[in-house]
Amino acid sequence: MSSTLTTRDLIARLSEFDPDTPVHLAINPFFPFRHGIADVIAAKDALGRTTVYVTENxxxxxxxxxxxTVAAGWHEPTEAPRRPRTGISA
Structure with a gap:
């Protein structure tokens, strides 16, 4: 797959889900937070090509x-370290 997602790709991926499912942007692989989507806007790039922007709110x-984050390839699967229980009487 191309590194640039096209409108066709996005529509195909989104069509797999219930139309009432909420959608968020996952941003920043190093400190991943979700953001709400505000709008979808088309504009011309520096070469005059139409580009679509999904804007956050x-x-x-x-x-x-x-x-x-694992599915996006941002992080490896991890588990929280096990801590020994201390100060707990049996």
Missing amino acids: GEQQGPVPPGV
């Missing part, structure tokens, strides 16, 4: 779930 809505 300025709301950082919490961390991206670990499964998403």
